[in-house]
Amino acid sequence: MTSDTSTEVQWLTAEQQTHWRSFRGGAARLFAALEHELEQQTGLSTHEYEVLVRLSETPDRTLRMAQLADNLAHSRSRLTHTIRRMEEQGLVSRLPCVEDARGVNCTMTEKGWQVLVAAAPSHVQSVRDHLVDVLTPEQFAALGDAMETVRLHLTGGACHVE
Amino acid sequence: MTSDTSTEVQWLTAEQQTHWRSFRGGAARLFAALEHELEQQTGLSTHEYEVLVRLSETPDRTLRMAQLADNLAHSRSRLTHTIRRMEEQGLVSRLPCVEDARGVNCTMTEKGWQVLVAAAPSHVQSVRDHLVDVLTPEQFAALGDAMETVRLHLTGGACHVE
DNA sequence: ACAGTTTGGTTGACAGTTCAACAACCACGG
DNA sequence: CCGTGGTTGTTGAACTGTCAACCAAACTGT
Helix, strand or coil, rough: CCCCEEEECCCCHHHHHHHHHHHHHHHHHHHHHHHHHHHHHCCCCCCHHHHHHHHHCCCCCEEEEEHHHHHHHHHHHHHHHHHHHHCCCCCCEEEECCCCCCCCEEEEHHHHHHHHHHHHHHHHHHHHHHHHHHHCCHHHHHHHHHHHHHHHHCCCCCCEEE | CCCCCCCCCCCCCCCHHHHHHHHHHHHHHHHHHHHHHHHHHHCCCCHHHHHHHHHHHCCCCEHHHHHHHHHHHHCCHHHHHHHHHHHCCEEEEECCCCCHHHHHHHHEEEHHHHHHHHHHHHHHHHHHHHHHCCCHHHHHHHHHHHHHHHHHHHHHHCCCCC
């Protein structure tokens, strides 16, 4: 990008390049496979599934739009579109927020809960089939730890929930 | 999905769940950050960048559409659209294939080569900043090995190139 | 009280992806 | 030959995500 002699580019070694490509290629194919299987078996996209999971983990199955967006690392507008579509399917509903009149509370409907309950087993099985059970427990743990480090570094240590 | 008593669901343990979420969240944020930085600094999407990388690695900077699609794990139609756009930008060009009249050879133009050369350093730096240099060499190697295993399992051992 | 700024959320136009249908070509067995 | 089936690549419509503009409500300082 800049000059040539002053700022020498620090290339990747051959091993690093191999690892990087394995990571990128493996992750891309893994997520694609999971997305595809979930879609086939339940009609849900992984994003919709994740929305339902996050909502299901709160006491009242409700979250503010902004919290949901942060949790999922999605843009606000993307979440708005997703939630609108899910609302049309009857999976969630939106209510104005009492404490903050700007806010919107997103709640899981009973139908949304049942859809999630029905979808979870096959999705978990997919994750096992293609990731968890393919690796040794040590490999899988190392994978999780490494990516947690990456995540913390990217979010500046904040955004603790995922 | 099926019965309840016969097919008991094998849930993830709490640790497995944590690792899985770290992996998914970390990978999503990492790829998003890399995509964003590459876009900002070079005007290229990561997909376009990968296309150029793959082409640059062949002797004549040319690949059949199908090989390119397999390498990138993209659908045929997706690649067609991508290549059409890149062709409009003058980064690649398409020529009918002599040996197989169905085929299309995709070649990198000189401009495409120069765009790649200009883009590579900052992209490599991004990968270092957010992934390689954040982990220990052992962690990074373990990451690569694990995802290579996942990739091989998903592609049935075939598709050796990535 | 009130202008200025920040935050929460939505909207619409645009860009990129998916999916199904299609056309052209190869390869192989009658 | 001819036809059948599989492969290669493209197309257009529908869908999803991105981006910038926007409104409304909440803070902030005077």
